[in-house]
Amino acid sequence: MRKPMAAANWKMNKNSEETRQFLQEYMTQASDLSGAEVVICPPFTLLAMLQQELASPNAPAWGGQNCFWEDKGAYTGEVSAPMLKELGCSYVIIGHSERRIIMGETDGQINQKLKAVLNHGMVPILCVGETLQQRENNAALSIVKNQLDKNLKDLAVQPGQLVIAYEPVWAIGTGVNASSDDAQEMIACIRSRLRELFNDDLANSTRILYGGSVRDDNIAELMAKPDIDGALIGGASLEADSLVRIARIIANG
Numbered sequence: 001m002r003k004p005m006a007a008a009n010w011k012m013n014k015n016s017e018e019t020r021q022f023l024q025e026y027m028t029q030a031s032d033l034s035g036a037e038v039v040i041c042p043p044f045t046l047l048a049m050l051q052q053e054l055a056s057p058n059a060p061a062w063g064g065q066n067c068f069w070e071d072k073g074a075y076t077g078e079v080s081a082p083m084l085k086e087l088g089c090s091y092v093i094i095g096h097s098e099r100r101i102i103m104g105e106t107d108g109q110i111n112q113k114l115k116a117v118l119n120h121g122m123v124p125i126l127c128v129g130e131t132l133q134q135r136e137n138n139a140a141l142s143i144v145k146n147q148l149d150k151n152l153k154d155l156a157v158q159p160g161q162l163v164i165a166y167e168p169v170w171a172i173g174t175g176v177n178a179s180s181d182d183a184q185e186m187i188a189c190i191r192s193r194l195r196e197l198f199n200d201d202l203a204n205s206t207r208i209l210y211g212g213s214v215r216d217d218n219i220a221e222l223m224a225k226p227d228i229d230g231a232l233i234g235g236a237s238l239e240a241d242s243l244v245r246i247a248r249i250i251a252n253g
């Protein structure tokens with residue numbers, strides 16, 4: 001009932017020529033891909049191109065990597081949820097650890113951003129996860145539970161309108177992924193917290209992804225776990241053939 005998802009987070013990578021080439025390769029190689037929903041989240045500057053190039057029914061969805069919580073106003077440098085909606089975004093990544101740590105985004109701001117995304121009819125991909133020090137201190141579960149409680153506070157969300165990505169900070173861009181057992185343990189805890197905060201329906205329908213050094217040679221083991229519904233992929237999503245290989249494995253569950 002939860003359609004597996006392969007979400008590509010391109011971060012601050014690619015210009016328009018590289019993107020055009022990626023999309024051409026992707027569409028050729030993935031023409032028969034079904035069974036997984038693929039979402040591409042490029043930098044803001046490339047969204048209009050994706051909207052134009054991905055108009056066909058079999059094409060992946062696309063989304064933003066962040067947005068501001070107000071719809072418009074004097075917020076220099078920010079991009080709002082309705083602006084992303086206008087560019088055809090179905091998803092918006094919210095609360096990525098790079099934004100929490102480098103840009104100092106707070107749990108309260110993330111909560112406001114989630115509300116803005118939902119208000120404009122898009123699905124947020126909320127990122128949560130602990131640092132290495134927090135894991136070594138045996139605090140990983142409580143840290144993530146605390147993020148969920150603060151980020152999801154007073155959220156009016158219907159089943160199917162939320163995606164969560166568990167991304168341990170120490171696994172991002174390091175080549176060291178979480179073990180499938182550790183990822184499953186955390187993701188099962190996230191699902192049970194959703195049950196407590198909302199209800200069974202929301203817990204059972206929310207896709208919970210794993211992110212952090214996902215590649216085509218480690219995703220199968222992660223996907224074999226019952227609560228892991230797909231992946232949020234950074235570096236390995238930048239080449240079309242790599243993303244397609246990962247998406248095929250995700251589609252096969």
Ligand code: 13P
Nearest residue numbers: 009172173212213234235
């Ligand atoms: P990597 O796949 O490059 O480790 O990045 C993961 C990530 O941060 C996706 O949001």
